[in-house]
Amino acid sequence: MAKKITLVFLTFVTMQLSAQVKGTIKNIKNETLPFVSVYLENTSIGTSSNEQGLYELPVLDKGNYTVVFQYLGYVTLKKEIEINTLPFQLDVILNEESIQLNEVTISLKENPAIRIIKNTIENRKRYLNKITAYTSDFYSKGIFRIKNAPDKIFGQKVGDLGGGLDSTRSGVVYLSETVSKISFKQPNLFKEKILASKVSGNNSGFSFNQASEVNFNFYKNTIDLESKVISPIASYALNYYTYKLVGTFYEGSHLINKIEVTPKKKTDNAFSGIIYIVEDDWAIYGINLTVTGAQMGQPMIEELNLKHIYSYDKNTNFWPLISQQIYFKFGMLGINVDGQISTAYSNYNFNPQFKENEFNNEILSFVENSNKKDSLYWDTARPIILTKEEIKDYKIKDSIQVLKKSKSYLDSIDKKDNKFKIADVLMGYSYKNTYKNQYLNFSSVLLGTSFNTVQGWNPSMNISYYTSDKEVGSSFSARANVNYGLSDEKLRATANISYLFNSISKPYLQISGGKKVTQFNQSEPISGIVNSVSTLFFEENYAKYYDNTFVKILFSDELSNGIRMQSTLSYEKRSPLVNTTDYVLLNDKEKVYTSNDPLNENNKGIPSFEEHNVYQFSTTAIIRFGQKYISYPNRKINTYNSDYPSLTLMYNQNFASSEDAYNFGEISARIQQRFDIDNKGTFSYNIKAGTFFEADDIAFVDYKHFNGNQTHVNMNYDYTNAFNLMPYYNFSTNQSYAEFHAEHNFSGYLLNKLPLLNKLRFEFILGAKTLIRKDKKPYSELSVGLGNIGIGKLRFLRLDYVKSNYNGVSQNGLVFGLTF
Numbered sequence: 001m002a003k004k005i006t007l008v009f010l011t012f013v014t015m016q017l018s019a020q021v022k023g024t025i026k027n028i029k030n031e032t033l034p035f036v037s038v039y040l041e042n043t044s045i046g047t048s049s050n051e052q053g054l055y056e057l058p059v060l061d062k063g064n065y066t067v068v069f070q071y072l073g074y075v076t077l078k079k080e081i082e083i084n085t086l087p088f089q090l091d092v093i094l095n096e097e098s099i100q101l102n103e104v105t106i107s108l109k110e111n112p113a114i115r116i117i118k119n120t121i122e123n124r125k126r127y128l129n130k131i132t133a134y135t136s137d138f139y140s141k142g143i144f145r146i147k148n149a150p151d152k153i154f155g156q157k158v159g160d161l162g163g164g165l166d167s168t169r170s171g172v173v174y175l176s177e178t179v180s181k182i183s184f185k186q187p188n189l190f191k192e193k194i195l196a197s198k199v200s201g202n203n204s205g206f207s208f209n210q211a212s213e214v215n216f217n218f219y220k221n222t223i224d225l226e227s228k229v230i231s232p233i234a235s236y237a238l239n240y241y242t243y244k245l246v247g248t249f250y251e252g253s254h255l256i257n258k259i260e261v262t263p264k265k266k267t268d269n270a271f272s273g274i275i276y277i278v279e280d281d282w283a284i285y286g287i288n289l290t291v292t293g294a295q296m297g298q299p300m301i302e303e304l305n306l307k308h309i310y311s312y313d314k315n316t317n318f319w320p321l322i323s324q325q326i327y328f329k330f331g332m333l334g335i336n337v338d339g340q341i342s343t344a345y346s347n348y349n350f351n352p353q354f355k356e357n358e359f360n361n362e363i364l365s366f367v368e369n370s371n372k373k374d375s376l377y378w379d380t381a382r383p384i385i386l387t388k389e390e391i392k393d394y395k396i397k398d399s400i401q402v403l404k405k406s407k408s409y410l411d412s413i414d415k416k417d418n419k420f421k422i423a424d425v426l427m428g429y430s431y432k433n434t435y436k437n438q439y440l441n442f443s444s445v446l447l448g449t450s451f452n453t454v455q456g457w458n459p460s461m462n463i464s465y466y467t468s469d470k471e472v473g474s475s476f477s478a479r480a481n482v483n484y485g486l487s488d489e490k491l492r493a494t495a496n497i498s499y500l501f502n503s504i505s506k507p508y509l510q511i512s513g514g515k516k517v518t519q520f521n522q523s524e525p526i527s528g529i530v531n532s533v534s535t536l537f538f539e540e541n542y543a544k545y546y547d548n549t550f551v552k553i554l555f556s557d558e559l560s561n562g563i564r565m566q567s568t569l570s571y572e573k574r575s576p577l578v579n580t581t582d583y584v585l586l587n588d589k590e591k592v593y594t595s596n597d598p599l600n601e602n603n604k605g606i607p608s609f610e611e612h613n614v615y616q617f618s619t620t621a622i623i624r625f626g627q628k629y630i631s632y633p634n635r636k637i638n639t640y641n642s643d644y645p646s647l648t649l650m651y652n653q654n655f656a657s658s659e660d661a662y663n664f665g666e667i668s669a670r671i672q673q674r675f676d677i678d679n680k681g682t683f684s685y686n687i688k689a690g691t692f693f694e695a696d697d698i699a700f701v702d703y704k705h706f707n708g709n710q711t712h713v714n715m716n717y718d719y720t721n722a723f724n725l726m727p728y729y730n731f732s733t734n735q736s737y738a739e740f741h742a743e744h745n746f747s748g749y750l751l752n753k754l755p756l757l758n759k760l761r762f763e764f765i766l767g768a769k770t771l772i773r774k775d776k777k778p779y780s781e782l783s784v785g786l787g788n789i790g791i792g793k794l795r796f797l798r799l800d801y802v803k804s805n806y807n808g809v810s811q812n813g814l815v816f817g818l819t820f
Helices: 002-018 112-122 124-130 375-381 388-404 407-417 528-538
Strands: 020-027 037-040 046-048 054-058 063-070 077-083 092-094 133-147 171-185 189-199 222-225 227-230 241-251 254-263 272-278 283-292 301-310 321-332 335-349 362-366 429-433 438-442 450-452 456-458 460-469 474-485 490-500 508-519 545-560 563-576 612-624 628-632 635-639 646-655 664-676 682-693 737-745 763-773 779-791 794-806 809-818
Touching: 020 063, 037 054, 037 321, 046 054, 046 321, 046 335, 077 092, 112 124, 112 241, 112 254, 112 272, 171 388, 189 375, 254 283, 388 407, 407 429, 450 528, 456 474, 474 508, 763 794
Parallel strands: 020 092, 189 362, 362 628
Antiparallel strands: 020 054, 037 046, 037 063, 063 077, 133 171, 133 335, 171 189, 222 227, 241 254, 254 272, 272 283, 283 301, 301 321, 321 335, 429 438, 438 460, 450 456, 460 474, 474 490, 490 508, 508 545, 545 563, 563 612, 612 646, 628 635, 646 664, 664 682, 682 737, 737 763, 763 779, 779 794, 794 809
16 A cells, blocks of 8 residues: 555656646747757746757746747747646747847948957956856756768777667767756866766766866856867957957847857967857857867867857846857768757856865765666756657667676677687787676787897787776786797796776785896886887887896875875896897998997997896875866766876885895985966976985996987877987986976967968977986977877877087987877
């Protein structure tokens, strides 16, 4: 009986929650209008129509209401209704704006749009800071569609992308929704709590639709769309835009100016489209603006369109954002995607009473079971009803997800994928048990083969195993590497095991050991492929190696948010190596290989040091000031905060060495940061410093070696962590040192202003580097570079002209590199 009563009660509640005002919105041409803002006048209860012009407005009580329909380009409609029964059907027709220009006197000397824009710019900061705090309900729906997807990319099957593709390999590949509560407090405190999250085809997934990711405020100078795009009302917007007053119309008692904005240069990182400004208030009424990927410096993106609608709030004399649509198109490698993200803001509270600890470094969290809400919840919670396409996608993918997660299905797919093929001998082989989340990989021996002068050709193979417990957030991995030198005829092998205890503070333990060939600079500034090419084709064997037999144990944990400690205890037996081959592909009779001694290139055939062993202990503290993070139920995701630098402190101690002189201590520190300077690009710096104790006669292996570069190729991607022309070991030291790296990428700020050159879409980069050692003269470099070099959407090359100086001697050179 109790169960029946409960069922009757839930049915009644469901009927009440489903009660609503609903209908279809069209124009006079009988065309449906998508994403029209619909809300009850003088309330924050609202919704938007979907792509088919259908809407549902949650109204629980009978009575008299005024329903407002607001859509850019159309006259705002207010409908007074009396509700006696629910649901209440209300279909409406919107008329296009009645634009008037007859009252505007256009002078050849003065553009009337400039007056409006100047007034808006003058009031920009006032509106930016007007609301000191607020809370709001937030809803977001994102949908990604793909057309004519290829069967394979680089020989790898694309598949059906979760069941989203039809026979033409087109369809919805991602659909998700989010319901959350957001809180804001000046100057920039923002927090979001996700109440519900839904992903099509994944009943336990978390959507990526977060309010912080779409928090685009046009009262700021720039809009962060991965790159900075200038707002049409930025303080310096008149340098980037031309404006045209299209006309005016009235929204109640408010006169609205419709202004067309166009970039002065097609290459400027600026929008095109319409911005609506409220006369006298000088507030934004709405926007419909588009920017291309080329303008953003994002070649994969074709274009991105933003539509905002704002609604007047009498209590605050403010125009808060109530709805936003983001349309986009992007593509690469034969995959073309278009989609949109629709958001709705409602139930604003501009006078919230926050708790004392309301805001901290947690910027996003999920309530328990937020990803397990049923269809009943979503039918009553979503303010934008689903389209036929979306209903179909949910139905298909939700029906097949049970099958696709079943053991029999996963085993059948694995059986097919695990079949050994002849090509696997060359390209590597993978075995997986998806149901148990276990993966075994054998790397390609062919792709793992490199060349150096101490081993000759040396093929390698990695064998790795990985498994994880997603519910707990733990994982286990094991890896082994086998390497054989064909010239020195020696087999070397290493292995390590690692266990991650949880995915919140991410404590992990790693044990490793074996024997391997190691560069004197264990940061390995010369990659295997670069050294192979440099050696075989140019007879420049810059990399210098020794044999390292070792055992190491490492433990790391985050003690509190932003503070991670890591400690290592190891034993090493170090043995010298000499060249064993003079093989070369392109022989230059004027050149010969240098010795494997990093300090004496002519010391051929003679070991560069005596064999020895050491014990080593090191501990490191990594402090990321102001670190923000996202809290999932069983994991924590740290996010980069460009407002603050990160600091690394390290202590290293050698002890119980086979030679007493090899025992020493070292402390070092590093501070680094990367941040945007408004619309003028990105500045990065990396400062390192350290000193040794009782290290007068330590082994050269333990010296501080700096990341140099003599190959004129940079494969490290991080240009603030290496010098461009510095010899690899000429400046190594066992005394105090400090190094400074800085660079500024102007993005399109400078080159986009230059005719013809702006069409190339290159980025202009300035860099400076300095090394200071005790009792030594400083080494310095200055560089001028071009980034974003390439063709079409393939733009990942960089070229720098570098000038170095040491002890009055200068060197010049070009450095080629990659950027991603």
